[in-house]
Amino acid sequence: MFRVTRRYEFAASHRLHSAVLSEEENRRLYGKCNNPHGHGHNYVVEVSVRGPREGATGRAVDIAVLDELVQREVVRPFDHRNLNREVAVFASVVPTLVPTSENLGLEICRRLKRNWKQVFPGEWPKLEKIRIGETARNIFEVRADEIE
Numbered sequence: 001m002f003r004v005t006r007r008y009e010f011a012a013s014h015r016l017h018s019a020v021l022s023e024e025e026n027r028r029l030y031g032k033c034n035n036p037h038g039h040g041h042n043y044v045v046e047v048s049v050r051g052p053r054e055g056a057t058g059r060a061v062d063i064a065v066l067d068e069l070v071q072r073e074v075v076r077p078f079d080h081r082n083l084n085r086e087v088a089v090f091a092s093v094v095p096t097l098v099p100t101s102e103n104l105g106l107e108i109c110r111r112l113k114r115n116w117k118q119v120f121p122g123e124w125p126k127l128e129k130i131r132i133g134e135t136a137r138n139i140f141e142v143r144a145d146e147i148e
C-alpha cells in the first residue's frame, strides 16, 4: 500500500468573526485576524491519497486526474477570493461558518470526498486526508474517514 501526497496552493483573504459572539469577544478571541477589512494568506493544501500500485502503470494514483479534481473543486473556487463573501459555505447569511483553517480544511475535504467516486470510480485510490497550511507555522489536518 502506498500513500501519495500532492501539494497545491491558492491565495485568499478572510476575516475571523463569529456572528454568535459580541464585537468585544471577537476582538479578544481573534485579535488582528478580526480586522474588519480582512487579511490574506497563501494557503498550501496537501492532498494525501492511499492505494496499491496498479500493475500496468506502477502507480498508486493518476496525478493528472487528482489535479483536475483539486483544481476544479478547490483551487479555482478559492484562489484570489474573499472567503467570507465569495465561498458559499462561509458567505451564507445565517448561520455563518467562520473561515478558520479548521473550517476551510473541512470544506476542502468534503468537496473532494463528495466528488471522489466521479473521478476515481474504482476501489482505489482512496482519499486519506488533507493538510492545510495557513502560515509556515500553522498546519491543520482533516482525515477523510473522520468527517461526514
Ligand code: NI
Residues within 6 Å of the ligand: 014, 033, 039, 040, 041
Ligand atoms: Ni487569517
